[in-house]
Amino acid sequence: MALPPLNALRAFEAVARLGSFKAAADALFVTQSAISHQVRNFESWLGAPLFQREGNRATLLPHGVELANSLTVSLAEIDAACHRARSDNSRQPLVIAAIPSVAMCWLIPRLASFQEAHPGVETRIVYAIHGYEIDFSDVHLAFSFLPEMPKGPSIEASLFLRGDSIPVCSPTLLARRGKSVDDPGDLKELGLLHDGDKTGWRHWFDHSGEADPGPLPGTSFEDFNLLRAAVLSAQGVALCPVAMIEADLETGALVSLSDNPMAYGSDYFLITSKRAPVALQAQIKVFSDWAMSER
Template sequence: MALPPLNALRAFEAVVRFGSFKAAAEAIFVTQSAISHQVKNLESWLGAPLFLREGNRATLLPHAQDLANSLSLSLAEIDAACHRAKSGNHGNELVVAAIPSVSMCWLIPRLTKFKQIHPEIETRIVYAIHGYEIDFSDVHVAFTFQPEPPHSPDIASEFFLSGDSLPVCSPALLTQHNTTSDEPVDLRQLGLLHDGDTTGWRRWFDQDNNTDPGPLHGPTYEDFNLLRAAALSAQGVALCPFAMVQPDLEIGALVQLSDRRMSYGSDYFLVKSKRVASEVQAQINMFTEWALSER
């Protein structure tokens, strides 16, 4: 007996998993008509319908639900096996994805310590793009910044660092304005630097229950590392996550202008893949234990 059409099985499973032909088409990057064609192909092979069609509405039949459940488990097992095999090909290379701020301000400055403790583990550091889903088929560990820890059967995540921010600037900027960090100062007079838009500073001033501060002028930077560079070069005051600028504060490259912190509603999370071979999982565990100890 000929094997069932594998592409048709995948398309049918996607329809059931995502709830509609349209959603399935978007999920596996084909047209909706292609999904319909594959489902009809599978029905032809089975010699039986999978859906009860009434007008434009298609209702899943009981035997079709049983088939979809079995397919989901089988495809998940195949996917996991492929990921384990792929992970095994990386040898001792541990792939770590981090958003740019964590890469530049936290991770890279500390990697020497990790190499001293675990010289046998080779690391490859790649960027994680804020707001985009991470493909854990190519990544073992990731540092993200988001409102809630990500959830999936294939990953484990935990709180890593607070995202609370506070106003900082270069000591040179205070010198230019003949003031010090110990003196009360109107931050707007020093010049405001914005991270993406004025939302952060607007929320900062709203917390103080003051009157409307009016227009919040100042340059805007689309990337935290650009914002930090502008603050370090005395271009103005920036609201920066304390966790990312703590080293700058400790060496005096930046100074803190207020003890009051402002929450953006997001924090830093450490995320690790669970779909890997046992030897890779051991490396992941060693890296995450080290990272958590360095907080």
């Protein structure tokens, strides 16, 4: 019997694991129509449907669930075996993926102290893109910002830092204003800066007892590091995770405008790969223990 098409297997497994055709397309960096085409090809090869389709909704059938679970484990094992076969483990650096905010605000400022304490561990730092699945065939540890603890057969995750947020601004902006901030409404007078969209500030005003704050004008920034640069340069007030601006608060570069942090809905997690080469497992533990101790 001919082997099933590998691309179709990967597409189906991603849809089943991630819960939608769109999420699978984003994770595999292809179009949603390409994923649908691959899944249809796989169903044709099997001679049986894997989903119950009703309009735009597709629900996995029981035998599809069983097949998907087996494929998740099998594909992880294949990836790990191929990775071990192609790697020169004796000279391979420890690859650490970090979302930009963690890379710039937490990891890089502390990296020299890790290298001084563990000179035998060679590291390579790469970006993890928020909202995209991390390829742990090439990454050994990762820092992510997620709404819940990530789970999977090939990873192990720990809560790293809380995502609790507070409004902050530059002391220069406060001095320019000439008076203190006494209630949530005063924040709007300073000029609001938005991290991606206005959802964060709407949650903040609701958290502060102002359920209908009205219009929330202000510049939006696609990346937290851009938002941080704007608030440091006194362009307005931003809602920032305390863990990412701790150093700025300690040096006085930023000041907190509230002593009542808001749970953001997501937290920072440290994720380690279970399928990394055996030769790197000890180094992974060394880095993981160091990172957890530095929080």
